[in-house]
Amino acid sequence: MKIEERLRSRLSRRNFLACLGVTAGTAAVATMAAGCGSTPVTTTTPSTPPSGSSDEDILNFALNLEYLEAEFYLRAVTGSGLSSSNIGTNPGAVTGGSQVTFTNPAVQAYALEIANDELLHVEFLRSTLGSAAVDRPAIDLTNSFNAAAMAAGIGPAFNPFADENSFIVGAFVFEDVGVTAYHGAASLILNKTYLGAAAGIMATEAYHAGEIRTLLNGLGAPYVTYANQISMLRAMLGGGNETPVTTESCVAEDNNCASFSRTTSEVLHIVYAAGAGVVSKGGFFPNGMNGTITSTVS
């Protein structure tokens, strides 16, 4: 088969796999039926700004996501999360998360780097926002993963801290989403300096995502299967924009080979684990995010 045909085959397979998401939950059927028409669902479109959102609102939206990632990775590599100096004066509680027992030194080195990167992102955004920075919201790293595993068809429970391979799957839950969130934010931000910073953080998240997808391909089944079940769930919740992990797709991207973008509402649907309607909390953020961008549009 010619290379271009192989690629087209791969792209078609993306859409096919995305459509398989109907098996993962009845609530999602209607969503996916709408998304699985005759045309591919993999075209990236610019975000529409929530009305009245300022650059600070958007950076605070990003800060909520960085709190989540930092708590996940820091707890995985050290057993404890962000220090009191990085979470604001009235922070929400964090549920779950424990130190992973790494057996492969390379995976531990990767995890340490990502944890430090996400910590630096929290510190950078808090410093940039100054007194406008929102506090850490309540974060759930236990029930959230269990519910996601159930909705994705993986099983009734999933503990990403159980071992290093589970940790890699847990990381996969976040990284592609981070890329799409910053990509969407980049098109909303007015200040060119903020834009440069947001684009640079987005690239860092994409380095992480490419790394995690590469590690998943190295692990093979069942971890790639779990990851792709997660990917399908994200597609159902967050408006498509997913590429399954295969040995020929280390990138999550559209048909122009540009990495995907999501609106803030689409990102909220994923992290709140809620596929339809106006929702303002759930999933990883049991009390919702802090700031002004906290509810899905519909």
Place this chain on the structure above:
Amino acid sequence: METKNTEIADLIMNGSRQITSSRRAALALGGAALAGLALARPRRAFAQTTIGDPDILNFALNLEYLEAQYYTLATQGVTIDTLGIGITGGNGAPGGTVTVKPGPIVPFVTPLLQDFAVELAAEERIHVTFLRSALGTAAVAMPNIDLLNSFNALASAAGLGSTFDPFASELNFLLGAFIFEDVGVTAYHGAAGLISNPAYLTAATGIMGTEAYHSGSVRTRIYAAGTAAQQAATAIANTRSKLDGTGNDDIGVGTLSTGAATIVDADSNAIAFSRTTTQVLSIVYGGGSGGGAFYPNGLNGTIK
């Protein structure tokens, strides 16, 4: 609000220049072989009033031609025009030539890596097609590209020997990919601040994301390949940093004293680096002016 924004802008600018933090300093400054070299290279800022979006996209197109040819030759042994990808200008200008060794197909032994190479080739070709389509008649032709002498010169500059054949083995292929991918990220990152059209901005940012996925995967594979591969990549990163005139905006692949890997090529705020078009040109020209290394006769378009 204006004052606040200015303060924040200052903070971001100052923060992003603090490269020599404890986190990244070890590797950034670790290239002892390069330490004695003069780093000063005059840098010019392009006047934004004379550079439009098509100029920026054409600059990117030149880089995508290079990447697409490299990966396609490595995986299929042919140039992209033989696969139906246009290399002529949108105005009919003829495309350039590619200088490469005979039989460049890489002898892959690892199926996972071969699949990845096929992916890279296909995606960079699509970037070429996408940019040519977006530019229409304004698209520049492919410039002359050198994939033979360029690598030799860069290897020599990096202290990796007098010759380097990126097609000789799959590890060499990875190091060749390493040369391009991080630079692609920094080029699109820099371009994002110059593009006016929101649709182009979204597209360019998305392509940057794809290049960063590529880089993350390439660097992870180099890390896994062991110390010698990591050291070669780090020597290349240090050379890029030297060529672009800063000396401190590129991180190799390795392990810090904290135990953390350095898969991400980012500054002390964990923000991926950015380069001006002039800095990118200095790297792909191998330090030359108006052309050299990968582009012996320079890029096509207004930014060259």
